[in-house]
Amino acid sequence: MNGASREALAAARERLDALTDSTSVNAGSLAEELAAVTALLHREVSLRRVLTDPAQDGEAKAELAQRLLGAQVGGAAADLVSGMVRSRWSQSRDLVDALEELADLTDLTAAQQAGALDGVEDELFRFGRIVSSSNELRAALTDRKATTSAKSELLHSLLGRKAHATTERLVTRLVNAPRGRSLEAGLESLSKLAAGRRDRMVAVVTSAVPLSDSQKQRLGASLAKLYGRRMHLNLAVDPEVIGGVRVQVGDEIINGSLADRLEDASRRLAG
Structure with missing residues (x-):
C-alpha cells in the first residue's frame, strides 16, 4: 500500500488495538466478523467502490456501512469498518486488503491473549x-x-x-x-x-543440524543487536548446509555457512 492507504491502515490498526485491549471485546468473534466483511467487499465490487469513493462524504459512507453491516456483525466490527471508510484509500482494493489484515491480526491477538x-x-x-x-x-x-x-x-x-x-x-x-x-x-x-x-522481526535460520538452546539464544541476541529489534527465529534443518548457518531476514541474507563461503571462493577464483 502507498500514500493515503498506508495512513488509513495505520489508523485502523490503532483503533483495532484499542478495541482488542478492552476486556468487553471477544477478539476471536471480532476476527470472524472482519473476515466476513472482507469476503463481502471482495465479492461486491460496486459496493467497495462506493465505500472508497473520494468524491463521497466520509460521514455518508460511514452511515452506509453502518446500515449495511449493523444487523450482520457486532457493534465493534461495524464501528471499525465505519471508521475505515471515513478514511481515504488510494485504491478500492486496498480497503479489502486492510480488512483482511485486520482480521488476521485480531485472530493473532486472540492467540496472544491465550498465551x-x-x-x-x-x-x-x-x-x-x-x-x-x-x-x-x-x-x-x-x-x-x-x-x-x-x-x-x-x-x-x-x-x-x-x-x-x-x-x-x-x-x-x-x-x-x-x-x-x-x-x-x-x-x-x-x-x-x-x-x-x-514487534519482532522474523529470521529464517537454516543449519545442517539442529541448533542447541545456547546457540539459538546467542544467535537471537546477536541478530537483535544487529537489527535493533527483537528477533523471532524460524528454524530449519538442511543437510546441504555443510557448516555454520544461513540466516534470512526479510530480503537480506546473512551468508554464514561453509557451503556458501566455498561457493563464493569458487566464484572469485573463476573470475
Missing part, C-alpha cells in the same frame, strides 16, 4: 515448509476445481488436534480465499504478522 502466539508463529512457519516441500499438497490446496469444504476438510485432517485452532483458522481462510496470492506468499505474510504482533 499461544509463539506456538502459532512456529506452526505457520512449519506448515509453510511442508507446503514448499510437497507439490502434491500444494496442488490439492490450490486446486480451483476443489470445493472449499473439501479443502477445509483436508486442512482439518492435517492441522486439527495437532495445531492451535488459530493456526487452522488462518490457514483455512488463506486457502479458501487466496485473493490472488500464492499459498507460500500468504503463509509468509501471516508469519510476519504474527512476529510483528510482538
Whole structure:
C-alpha cells in the first residue's frame, strides 16, 4: 500500500488495538466478523467502490456501512469498518486488503491473549515448509476445481488436534480465499504478522543440524543487536548446509555457512 492507504491502515490498526485491549471485546468473534466483511467487499465490487469513493462524504459512507453491516456483525466490527471508510484509500482494493489484515491480526491477538502466539508463529512457519516441500499438497490446496469444504476438510485432517485452532483458522481462510496470492506468499505474510504482533522481526535460520538452546539464544541476541529489534527465529534443518548457518531476514541474507563461503571462493577464483 502507498500514500493515503498506508495512513488509513495505520489508523485502523490503532483503533483495532484499542478495541482488542478492552476486556468487553471477544477478539476471536471480532476476527470472524472482519473476515466476513472482507469476503463481502471482495465479492461486491460496486459496493467497495462506493465505500472508497473520494468524491463521497466520509460521514455518508460511514452511515452506509453502518446500515449495511449493523444487523450482520457486532457493534465493534461495524464501528471499525465505519471508521475505515471515513478514511481515504488510494485504491478500492486496498480497503479489502486492510480488512483482511485486520482480521488476521485480531485472530493473532486472540492467540496472544491465550498465551499461544509463539506456538502459532512456529506452526505457520512449519506448515509453510511442508507446503514448499510437497507439490502434491500444494496442488490439492490450490486446486480451483476443489470445493472449499473439501479443502477445509483436508486442512482439518492435517492441522486439527495437532495445531492451535488459530493456526487452522488462518490457514483455512488463506486457502479458501487466496485473493490472488500464492499459498507460500500468504503463509509468509501471516508469519510476519504474527512476529510483528510482538514487534519482532522474523529470521529464517537454516543449519545442517539442529541448533542447541545456547546457540539459538546467542544467535537471537546477536541478530537483535544487529537489527535493533527483537528477533523471532524460524528454524530449519538442511543437510546441504555443510557448516555454520544461513540466516534470512526479510530480503537480506546473512551468508554464514561453509557451503556458501566455498561457493563464493569458487566464484572469485573463476573470475
